[in-house]
Amino acid sequence: EAGVTQFPSHSVIEKGQTVTLRCDPISGHDNLYWYRRVMGKEIKFLLHFVKESKQDESGMPNNRFLAERTGGTYSTLKVQPAELEDSGVYFCASSQSAGGIAEQFFGPGTRLTVL
Amino acid sequence: SNSVKQTGQITVSEGASVTMNCTYTSTGYPTLFWYVEYPSKPLQLLQRETMENSKNFGGGNIKDKNSPIVKYSVQVSDSAVYYCLLCGGSNYKLTFGKGTLLTVNP
Numbered sequence: 001e002a003g004v005t006q007f008p009s010h011s012v013i014e015k016g017q018t019v020t021l022r023c024d025p026i027s028g029h030d031n032l033y034w035y036r037r038v039m040g041k042e043i044k045f046l047l048h049f050v051k052e053s054k055q056d057e058s059g060m061p062n063n064r065f066l067a068e069r070t071g072g073t074y075s076t077l078k079v080q081p082a083e084l085e086d087s088g089v090y091f092c093a094s095s096q097s098a099g100g101i102a103e104q105f106f107g108p109g110t111r112l113t114v115l
Numbered sequence: 116s117n118s119v120k121q122t123g124q125i126t127v128s129e130g131a132s133v134t135m136n137c138t139y140t141s142t143g144y145p146t147l148f149w150y151v152e153y154p155s156k157p158l159q160l161l162q163r164e165t166m167e168n169s170k171n172f173g174g175g176n177i178k179d180k181n182s183p184i185v186k187y188s189v190q191v192s193d194s195a196v197y198y199c200l201l202c203g204g205s206n207y208k209l210t211f212g213k214g215t216l217l218t219v220n221p
Contacts, residue, residue, distance in 0.1 A: 003157065004157070033209070035209075035211070041213075042211050042212060042213040042214065043198065043211040043214075044211070045208075045209040045210070045211075048209075056206065056207075058208075091158070093158075101146045101163070101165050101202070103148070103160050103163065104148075104160075104200075105157075105160075106150070106157045106158040106159075107157055108155075108156070108157045109157070
């Protein structure tokens with residue numbers, strides 16, 4: 001069974017540009033999570049989808065970040081316009097059930113560098 | 116509010132036993148996960164502690180509870196970053212610790 005995949009694995013862009021990250025969860029997983037790890041800091045929760053609905057987006061840093069999950073399958077996270085402080089590793093995870101006790105399966109992450 | 120604290124770094128020799136602590140504060144019957152991150156690999160689940168599988172789980176609000184993970188007879192290949200992930204509160208807030216970098220020397 002394929003795991004959670006993320007694309008691209010690395011992205012280098014200039015300040016002010018737009019970047020779109022993609023996450024494909026494990027097939028059949030309704031719950032999809034986005035996290036990010038900024039250099040030297042802990043991994044922080046960004047948002048949680050249940051199917052195509054945003055269950056919790058309290059971790060989104062500002063309105064330059066837009067997450068979508070059309071059709072309840074893959075998800076995209078767009079950063080527009082990117083700023084230097086957006087550099088970091090963006091992780092996606094999925095789980096079969098929510099409610100907090102289900103194991104989340106993580107993707108390998110996308111390393112974003114904003115110059 | 117929820118919080119998670121972990122020891123930053125631990126260095127041991129092969130064959131040693133090591134305890135990595137995770138001290139957390141939470142509301143609402145939390146679940147505590149341990150994940151490991153090997154270089155260039157996705158985070159993998161090591162263990163999970165819920166109300167159901169912990170004898171020490173008091174339920175309800177938790178303050179400064181330690182939920183350690185113990186590894187016996189560690190090998191160089193166990194070198195990795197070990198993370199705690201807390202899911203707590205009435206709305207299942209997700210909070211990671213900063214991770215413990217375990218270095219095992221041959």
